[in-house]
Amino acid sequence: MAQLDTFHHTVKKALQKDGWRITDDPLYLQYGGIDYAVDFGAEPLIAAEKKQQKIAIEVKSFLAGSPTYEFHKVVGQFFDYRMMLSRIQPERILYVAVPSDIWRSFFQMPFIREVLEEVHMKIAVYNIDEEKIEKWID
Numbered sequence: 001m002a003q004l005d006t007f008h009h010t011v012k013k014a015l016q017k018d019g020w021r022i023t024d025d026p027l028y029l030q031y032g033g034i035d036y037a038v039d040f041g042a043e044p045l046i047a048a049e050k051k052q053q054k055i056a057i058e059v060k061s062f063l064a065g066s067p068t069y070e071f072h073k074v075v076g077q078f079f080d081y082r083m084m085l086s087r088i089q090p091e092r093i094l095y096v097a098v099p100s101d102i103w104r105s106f107f108q109m110p111f112i113r114e115v116l117e118e119v120h121m122k123i124a125v126y127n128i129d130e131e132k133i134e135k136w137i138d
Helices: 008-017 067-088 100-104 110-119
Strands: 020-024 027-031 034-038 040-044 054-059 092-099 123-127 132-137
Touching (some): 008 123, 034 067, 054 067, 067 110, 100 123
Antiparallel strands (some): 123 132
């Protein structure tokens, strides 16, 4: 089983509070001889609210010593997971969940913003203390 990120359960509760039903914990993906486990697969509890959208969420804590190194890893994961999803579950939209303090600091740096735009990374900003999703960045 994949190693759980520090805030895995926090994000799970936050998604549920935001009206999502967790369908997979983790969401296993397999294609072309490669296996991945994205932290969550989710669908809206009330389909009319979120237009039958299905999402996959990869949770990140950014607690390691270097946020730059962590970001480098997550960009690679995001690219790989999104590419695999496009082949086997194209209806599912991939998001990376990041803590609100990291979003307000590290993720606002000009180069980081440029990378996010270049790779079209979608972000779910979560509040650790309140266990809630503060914003969805498309």
